[in-house]
Amino acid sequence: MILSRLLQSLAVLLVMSFVVYGLMGLMPGDPIDLMIAADPHLTPEDAERLKALYGLDRPWTERYLRWLAQVAQGEFGYSRLYAKPVWEAMLPALGNTALLMAAALAVALAVALPLGILASLRPGSVFDHAVNLLAFASVSLPTFWVGLMLIVLFAVQLGWLPAGGMETVAAGGGGLGDRLAHLALPVATLALAGIGQYVRQMRAAMIGEAHHDYVRTARAKGCGPARVVLNHQLRNALLPVTTIVALEIGGLFSGALITETVFAWPGMGRLIYESVMGNDFNLALTGLLLATAMTLLGSILADLAYRWLDPRVSLK
Amino acid sequence: MRPATIAAAVLLSALAVLALAAPWIAPAPDALDLMARMAPPSAEHPLGTDELGRDILARLLHGGRVSLAVAGATALLAAVIGTTVGLWAGYHGGRADAVLMRLTDGVMALPLLPLLIVLAAIDPAKLGLEPQAANSEAFAILRIVAIIALVGWTTVARLVRAQTLSVKARDYVRAAVAVGATPGRIMLRHILPNVASPIVVATTLSVGNIILIESALSFLGLGIRPPLASWGNMLTGAMTAVHSAPQLALWPGLAIFVTVLAFNLLGDGLQEALEPRK
Numbered sequence: 001m002i003l004s005r006l007l008q009s010l011a012v013l014l015v016m017s018f019v020v021y022g023l024m025g026l027m028p029g030d031p032i033d034l035m036i037a038a039d040p041h042l043t044p045e046d047a048e049r050l051k052a053l054y055g056l057d058r059p060w061t062e063r064y065l066r067w068l069a070q071v072a073q074g075e076f077g078y079s080r081l082y083a084k085p086v087w088e089a090m091l092p093a094l095g096n097t098a099l100l101m102a103a104a105l106a107v108a109l110a111v112a113l114p115l116g117i118l119a120s121l122r123p124g125s126v127f128d129h130a131v132n133l134l135a136f137a138s139v140s141l142p143t144f145w146v147g148l149m150l151i152v153l154f155a156v157q158l159g160w161l162p163a164g165g166m167e168t169v170a171a172g173g174g175g176l177g178d179r180l181a182h183l184a185l186p187v188a189t190l191a192l193a194g195i196g197q198y199v200r201q202m203r204a205a206m207i208g209e210a211h212h213d214y215v216r217t218a219r220a221k222g223c224g225p226a227r228v229v230l231n232h233q234l235r236n237a238l239l240p241v242t243t244i245v246a247l248e249i250g251g252l253f254s255g256a257l258i259t260e261t262v263f264a265w266p267g268m269g270r271l272i273y274e275s276v277m278g279n280d281f282n283l284a285l286t287g288l289l290l291a292t293a294m295t296l297l298g299s300i301l302a303d304l305a306y307r308w309l310d311p312r313v314s315l316k
Numbered sequence: 317m318r319p320a321t322i323a324a325a326v327l328l329s330a331l332a333v334l335a336l337a338a339p340w341i342a343p344a345p346d347a348l349d350l351m352a353r354m355a356p357p358s359a360e361h362p363l364g365t366d367e368l369g370r371d372i373l374a375r376l377l378h379g380g381r382v383s384l385a386v387a388g389a390t391a392l393l394a395a396v397i398g399t400t401v402g403l404w405a406g407y408h409g410g411r412a413d414a415v416l417m418r419l420t421d422g423v424m425a426l427p428l429l430p431l432l433i434v435l436a437a438i439d440p441a442k443l444g445l446e447p448q449a450a451n452s453e454a455f456a457i458l459r460i461v462a463i464i465a466l467v468g469w470t471t472v473a474r475l476v477r478a479q480t481l482s483v484k485a486r487d488y489v490r491a492a493v494a495v496g497a498t499p500g501r502i503m504l505r506h507i508l509p510n511v512a513s514p515i516v517v518a519t520t521l522s523v524g525n526i527i528l529i530e531s532a533l534s535f536l537g538l539g540i541r542p543p544l545a546s547w548g549n550m551l552t553g554a555m556t557a558v559h560s561a562p563q564l565a566l567w568p569g570l571a572i573f574v575t576v577l578a579f580n581l582l583g584d585g586l587q588e589a590l591e592p593r594k
Contacts, residue, residue: 012422026439028441136580141573141576142569144551148569257433258536276437
């Protein structure tokens with residue numbers, strides 16, 4: 001079962017790599033054009049020779065196969081923008097993204113789950129309506145605007161927090177406090193935009209469980225209301241929520257492209273954006289494929305988590 | 317109908333009227349007034365001017381025109397693709413179904429924004445398009461509609477397929493088959509009307525998301541490009557001027573937020589009205 005899911009994911013990845021490789025060839029500027037732009041002494045004949053040397057005169061399907069063969073040997077090539085091997089450029093970005101996304105996920109869940117549970121206790125109450133509206137507002141927020149407004153408020157007007165980056169560069173960088181201050185605004189941006197969906201999931205799951213017999217049984221045998229909700233209802237209601245969170249884990253590594261760009265956070269999203277815009281072919285290709293692979297892996301993990309947590313569910 | 321749904325519908329109607337009437341209300345969204353850059357609100361410029369001295373209200377109206385037109389066209393195109401795929405897969409079943417649904421799953425698994433950025437960065441000249449056509453405003457708009465629709469049809473496809481599977485077993489469809497109706501006629505005349513409500517709900521809910529994606533791409537410089545105004549690219553200018561004129565960031569973002577919120581509330585209300593089971 002897991003094997004077939006993994007094979008399917010590998011097939012999606014292969015198709016994706018083929019399509020993206022083709023698309024990259026359609027981007028403005030190719031490597032030789034860039035070399036010519038960088039060195040005015042290159043003659044058109046030199047350019048032809050270089051194209052033949054690097055195999056760029058071959059059809060792109062042939063180049064794709066050659067690239068694939070190299071990737072199979074773990075050779076992902078050089079990054080043009082960073083002038084290092086692709087993995088050396090990407091590893092720090094992966095770490096930075098994971099830090100940002102994990103912090104944002106933790107904050108969003110810490111706010112959303114209690115709100116969702118409280119709203120589910122009295123469906124239709126004023127509090128429930130308020131939470132519902134809040135959830136709708138959250139999913140309707142454009143993240144880049146939230147980021148901008150937070151910068152305007154906390155960095156420009158109040159001057160409490162830095163507007164971007166990961167740490168103060170001057171004077172050898174700051175300590176832990178400095179890093180946390182840099183983390184605050186991007187985390188707040190991502191959390192604000194993420195809260196809505198978790199609130200709605202949590203509330204719906206809790207309401208779905210409320211009518212089950214086991215809840216009535218627990219009440220009948222004299223359980224207090226808090227115990228019924230937290231020990232009986234919540235344990236079951238967390239199942240679908242866990243799945244949603246597991247699905248998000250794939251996104252932990254593709255990063256929050258917009259938020260990272262707004263806050264100049266050196267993570268995967270920004271790396272992919274800059275490599276695409278800067279004609280960094282190898283980096284963009286590897287970044288996109290890694291992001292896809294992580295998303296696919298996340299969905300497999302979500303299925304596994306669900307099956308592990310709820311033995312009633314078995315995968316076909 | 318809930319009050320929030322009605323409020324959303326009224327607001328969106330008002331926005332549509334404003335967007336349609338924009339050329340008459342504010343005829344010159346690109347007029348520069350370099351002597352009055354980043355000016356505060358005044359009688360002449362009710363919301364002030366931007367970093368090039370253009371009237372913010374006029375650009376908001378024209379930007380809304382673009383954003384709403386793009387989002388509407390994209391949602392429709394995605395609904396058409398999704399409905400075709402879903403009907404075909406659900407009705408024919410078998411191998412066609414398996415292939416189309418694998419494709420749907422595959423597209424759903426892709427990291428959306430990075431992929432859209434690659435698609436938006438493609439050089440149309442390398443596809444054999446005339447440079448002049450490639451740089452036109454019309455092409456920029458068509459391109460963004462096409463690429464978002466290309467990845468946005470999957471939800472409708474899955475819903476339509478599921479609904480088609482249940483509808484095609486009903487007696488009236490079997491009767492139509494028995495009297496010799498062609499598959500095309502059965503799909504369009506007998507099945508489509510009965511799968512319409514999920515399509516309407518999903519499409520309404522998708523408009524808000526499409527506006528968010530379009531404005532994000534335009535903000536990154538990959539969607540609607542200046543001088544043509546869009547809510548997203550107005551914020552690009554505001555970002556560069558965030559220290560000198562922080563007030564610029566307020567209105568375009570608020571416009572996006574309120575519009576997306578209204579579409580989401582409308583979609584939610586429609587869902588409750590059309591599909592009360594859920």
